[in-house]
Amino acid sequence: xxxxxxxxxxxxxxxxxxxxxAVDGVSFRVDRGEVVCLVGESGSGKSVTSLSLLGLVPSPPxxxxxxxIRFQNGETSEDLVKASEARMRSIRGxxxxxxxxxxxxxxxPYMRIGRQLAEVLEVHQDLRGDAARKRCLEMLEAVGIPGAxxxxxxxxxxxSGGMRQRVMIAMALLCAPDxxxxxxxxxxxxxxxxxxxxxxxxxxxxxxxVGVLFITHDLGVVAKMADRVxxxxxxxxxxxxxxxAIFEQPQHPYTEALLRSIPRIDTGGxxxxxxxxxxxPPSPANLPPGCPFHPxxxxxxxxxxxxxxxxxxxxxxxxxxxxxxxxxxEERG
Amino acid sequence: MGSYALRRLLGLIPTLLLVVTLVFFLVRLAPxxxxxxxxAAPPEVIAALEAxxxxxxxxxxxxxxxxxxxxxxxxxxSFKYPxxxxxxxxxxxxxxxxxxxxxxxxxxxxxxxxxxxxGAIRQNTWxxxxxxAVAMLGxxxxxxxxxxxxxxxxxxxxxxxxVARWETWRxxxxxxxxxxxxxxxxVARLTRGGMLEVIHADYIRTARAKGLAERQVVIRxxxxxxxxxxxxxxxxxxxxxxxxSLVIEQIxxxxxxxxxxxxxxxxxxxxxxxxxxxxYGTLLMVxxxxxxxxxxxxxxxxxxx
Amino acid sequence: MSEAVADDVAVPEAESGSxxxxxxxxxxxxxxxxxxxxxILAMMILGCVLVPVLGSHDYASQDLALGATxxxxxxxxxxxxxxxxxxxxxxxxxxxxFAVGVIATLVSFAIGVTWGGVAGYFGGRVDSAMMRxxxxxxTFPFLILVILLQVFFANKDGTFHHLFQGIIGPLVxxxxxxxxxxxxxxCFVFAALGGISWLTMARIVRGQVIALREQPFVxxxxxxxxxxxxxxxxxxxxxxxxxxxxxxxxxxxxxxxTEAFLSFLGMGTxxxxxxxxxxxxxxxxxxxxxxxxxxxxxxxxxxxxxxxxFLGDGLRDAxxxxxxxx
Numbered sequence: 001x002x003x004x005x006x007x008x009x010x011x012x013x014x015x016x017x018x019x020x021x022a023v024d025g026v027s028f029r030v031d032r033g034e035v036v037c038l039v040g041e042s043g044s045g046k047s048v049t050s051l052s053l054l055g056l057v058p059s060p061p062x063x064x065x066x067x068x069i070r071f072q073n074g075e076t077s078e079d080l081v082k083a084s085e086a087r088m089r090s091i092r093g094x095x096x097x098x099x100x101x102x103x104x105x106x107x108x109p110y111m112r113i114g115r116q117l118a119e120v121l122e123v124h125q126d127l128r129g130d131a132a133r134k135r136c137l138e139m140l141e142a143v144g145i146p147g148a149x150x151x152x153x154x155x156x157x158x159x160s161g162g163m164r165q166r167v168m169i170a171m172a173l174l175c176a177p178d179x180x181x182x183x184x185x186x187x188x189x190x191x192x193x194x195x196x197x198x199x200x201x202x203x204x205x206x207x208x209x210v211g212v213l214f215i216t217h218d219l220g221v222v223a224k225m226a227d228r229v230x231x232x233x234x235x236x237x238x239x240x241x242x243x244x245a246i247f248e249q250p251q252h253p254y255t256e257a258l259l260r261s262i263p264r265i266d267t268g269g270x271x272x273x274x275x276x277x278x279x280x281p282p283s284p285a286n287l288p289p290g291c292p293f294h295p296x297x298x299x300x301x302x303x304x305x306x307x308x309x310x311x312x313x314x315x316x317x318x319x320x321x322x323x324x325x326x327x328x329x330e331e332r333g
Numbered sequence: 334m335g336s337y338a339l340r341r342l343l344g345l346i347p348t349l350l351l352v353v354t355l356v357f358f359l360v361r362l363a364p365x366x367x368x369x370x371x372x373a374a375p376p377e378v379i380a381a382l383e384a385x386x387x388x389x390x391x392x393x394x395x396x397x398x399x400x401x402x403x404x405x406x407x408x409x410x411s412f413k414y415p416x417x418x419x420x421x422x423x424x425x426x427x428x429x430x431x432x433x434x435x436x437x438x439x440x441x442x443x444x445x446x447x448x449x450x451x452g453a454i455r456q457n458t459w460x461x462x463x464x465x466a467v468a469m470l471g472x473x474x475x476x477x478x479x480x481x482x483x484x485x486x487x488x489x490x491x492x493x494x495x496v497a498r499w500e501t502w503r504x505x506x507x508x509x510x511x512x513x514x515x516x517x518x519x520v521a522r523l524t525r526g527g528m529l530e531v532i533h534a535d536y537i538r539t540a541r542a543k544g545l546a547e548r549q550v551v552i553r554x555x556x557x558x559x560x561x562x563x564x565x566x567x568x569x570x571x572x573x574x575x576x577x578s579l580v581i582e583q584i585x586x587x588x589x590x591x592x593x594x595x596x597x598x599x600x601x602x603x604x605x606x607x608x609x610x611x612x613y614g615t616l617l618m619v620x621x622x623x624x625x626x627x628x629x630x631x632x633x634x635x636x637x638x
Numbered sequence: 639m640s641e642a643v644a645d646d647v648a649v650p651e652a653e654s655g656s657x658x659x660x661x662x663x664x665x666x667x668x669x670x671x672x673x674x675x676x677x678i679l680a681m682m683i684l685g686c687v688l689v690p691v692l693g694s695h696d697y698a699s700q701d702l703a704l705g706a707t708x709x710x711x712x713x714x715x716x717x718x719x720x721x722x723x724x725x726x727x728x729x730x731x732x733x734x735x736f737a738v739g740v741i742a743t744l745v746s747f748a749i750g751v752t753w754g755g756v757a758g759y760f761g762g763r764v765d766s767a768m769m770r771x772x773x774x775x776x777t778f779p780f781l782i783l784v785i786l787l788q789v790f791f792a793n794k795d796g797t798f799h800h801l802f803q804g805i806i807g808p809l810v811x812x813x814x815x816x817x818x819x820x821x822x823x824x825c826f827v828f829a830a831l832g833g834i835s836w837l838t839m840a841r842i843v844r845g846q847v848i849a850l851r852e853q854p855f856v857x858x859x860x861x862x863x864x865x866x867x868x869x870x871x872x873x874x875x876x877x878x879x880x881x882x883x884x885x886x887x888x889x890x891x892x893x894x895x896t897e898a899f900l901s902f903l904g905m906g907t908x909x910x911x912x913x914x915x916x917x918x919x920x921x922x923x924x925x926x927x928x929x930x931x932x933x934x935x936x937x938x939x940x941x942x943x944x945x946x947x948f949l950g951d952g953l954r955d956a957x958x959x960x961x962x963x964x
Contacts, residue, residue: 090544091544106538108558109633110558473941475895477899575779576781618778
């Protein structure tokens with residue numbers, strides 16, 4: 001049984017200007033010990049997807065309007081969409097933990113680090129005082145913060161960006177969650193620190209066996225971290241598969257276009273120009289009919305303008321793969 | 334923190350000196366004032382003034398005498414009431430005004446903060462609109478309108494509270510309410526604004542992602558940042574409250590410093606006016622220094638320079 | 639085959655940037671409270687201009703035989719002990735209240751913009767010194783100082799009075815005529831009130847000037863030769879004006895309140911001029927006997943303040959989309 005199984009998730013925002021379908025039919029799964037990267041441009045709906053998993057979509061104006069999120073619970077699984085708020089609260093921080101993009105604003109500037117960490121233990125494990133402090137100290141050391149003991153009494157502004165992110169990771173892992181959701185954790189950091197943080201996440205994953213849903217727009221990060229990749233565009237998943245398959249044999253025109261637009265050393269020479277994708281991603285409030293990518297797609301044909309393609313499932317590179325496109329690769333010029 | 338406090342208080346001294354000097358020269362220059370050749374005052378007062386101030390001495394010497402007197406706490410004689418010193422009057426009236434101001438601030442904070450929090454947490458619901466409408470009323474109705482209306486209603490109509498004077502706790506209720514209302518309104522608005530900003534902050538989202546109940550999120554995380562605007566308001570807030578109490582003391586015949594000040598102003602009793610100004614000024618400056626220190630203590634990001 | 643997408647497909651355009659002002663105007667119009675307030679204020683001002691002139695009763699004519707009467711068909715707001723029509727007096731008083739509000743705000747605007755602008759522009763020690771002054775004054779009960787100045791200097795033949803006479807001397811036929819004295823007093827009040835409220839304006843303007851100075855696009859624009867005027871008027875000013883407009887709108891009711899307050903203490907507007915504050919103060923004295931004398935001016939004042947505050951809030955919400963209510 002998968003640790004997390006998302007099926008046809010739909011999260012819409014009901015605003016004055018109309019309904020924004022931020023997530024419109026997304027399905028994927030994450031297993032224990034594997035890293036699934038959710039890739040897409042800004043506005044593709046990847047962050048909203050992650051917030052939906054934890055029931056943290058700002059409501060109003062947002063709401064999960066359809067689909068299911070099955071999360072493993074012992075021998076069975078429960079649907080988080082239907083879970084009560086009390087149940088979600090017990091899951092957040094304990095079974096599913098999340099780390100966010102900007103560590104500067106994601107930590108409470110007025111509270112000491114130690115206290116913010118210990119809070120998680122207090123809420124979920126009823127652990128306080130010295131026992132809690134000890135656990136926090138261990139965790140800080142495990143995430144590689146030097147002089148951890150004194151850091152417990154510091155405030156966030158006294159730490160560097162990289163260290164703050166480590167603190168966030170520590171905070172997320174304190175209760176040994178089954179699933180870790182990382183929403184662009186390295187985007188706000190320097191490149192050198194990025195690599196360290198990614199290594200840290202990978203180490204912890206290996207040691208603790210958590211499943212990781214890693215959200216990013218950076219294909220380099222995907223190449224390093226992912227076991228499997230899910231590509232999102234305009235609120236939908238357009239392709240999903242193993243990382244190797246995605247990079248070497250992309251099945252969807254969007255994925256193809258993305259890969260053509262970044263420099264790569266693995267495909268050797270051959271290409272001397274990067275190709276940007278023409279046009280702009282559609283505004284989520286104003287999606288084109290049919291396949292949302294068709295206005296920018298070089299292979300678009302009539303059906304593309306009318307209906308969203310079915311997901312074709314097959315095996316690629318020995319792993320399950322799927323892509324949603326009307327035009328099979330053989331028919332592309 | 335301690336050394337910051339000390340430095341802050343010491344820093345007040347040059348400002349105080351400036352104010353004192355300013356006042357000194359103002360009084361000297363006031364036409365018809367104590368030092369004007371054609372001053373209009375009873376002869377005993379003039380005699381007392383001359384004895385005290387030695388007006389033939391050069392200005393510099395007079396100034397230092399003045400400072401010396403101040404340090405001794407001697408503010409001189411009333412200009413209009415022979416034989417009474419400014420000190421006497423202030424000693425009698427200051428505690429009254431302080432009590433009024435203190436309780437008014439307590440009431441303003443006690444009711445204003447929760448009102449503002451309701452507005453923020455239940456944003457855009459009827460509770461929010463109502464809370465903010467009440468706050469708006471508080472800001473828009475002048476105290477000197479509110480006071481007579483409350484008196485008409487609660488004192489003369491319902492016999493709940495006495496109309497004037499300052500003797501028992503019952504006498505305190507109406508004046509304190511009237512003094513507190515506009516301040517409470519400001520506090521409510523500031524609290525709501527501050528909380529709204531904080532509630533949409535990323536770190537609140539993190540707190541929720543940790544599994545905290547909404548109530549814990551608000552109290553443990555949002556409140557501290559959200560109340561900071563209220564803390565920085567306290568300084569000028571007290572100032573405004575003080576000014577407002579001038580009217581309250583008039584209407585309710587409360588023997589506070591404000592009432593004496595207004596009477597003195599209307600009577601052109603220069604020395605009392607001057608003395609009260611100095612006391613108010615000093616009081617408020619110290620108060621503000623304390624508020625600043627409180628703010629620095631609450632917000633760890635403020636560097637204590 | 640794989641030619642470019644057919645022309646009839648609507649490629650989503652980059653959203654045309656709505657100008658700041660148009661957006662703000664749209665948001666403001668949606669704010670019902672603000673719109674209603676603006677309408678009420680407009681009617682109020684119109685009333686103050688027209689009623690004393692066109693109304694059926696003159697504001698000065700007394701009818702001692704009549705004395706004070708409650709509101710009736712003849713006198714909608716009643717009469718005062720001298721038989722004068724209160725409605726006419728209230729609307730006349732409104733002229734003074736609004737005038738004080740607007741003029742004193744302009745004074746405070748002028749001082750604040752200059753002070754803050756200079757401090758922000760020069761920065762460094764000049765800025766520190768100037769803002770230190772603001773900080774100190776902010777905590778001081780300025781009104782007390784105003785009263786002090788009034789007491790000491792705003793007398794007939796006081797220094798300020800002589801100054802005033804000097805200024806109007808060339809403009810009027812007889813500056814020494816004692817009927818100019820109330821005008822002098824009112825001007826003193828304008829200046830004093832403006833002098834109290836410029837502090838926050840100075841802070842806001844300074845903040846804006848500093849923020850604008852730092853904009854990288856200013857440097858960039860300069861480096862490619864865009865004229866200063868173009869930058870200032872098309873980009874900087876519209877952004878800077880926002881908070882300034884909001885604060886100006888919110889200052890007017892504060893000043894009107896302070897004027898009412900001073901008049902109540904006998905230190906603001908003086909007879910024979912009248913303002914809402916003065917009328918309310920007189921009304922408060924005889925409240926038990928003739929409550930209408932307090933109620934009408936008080937309600938007019940409170941209503942005006944209410945509306946200005948709502949309007950100011952609405953402007954703030956409209957111009958600063960970050961503090962959105964959703």
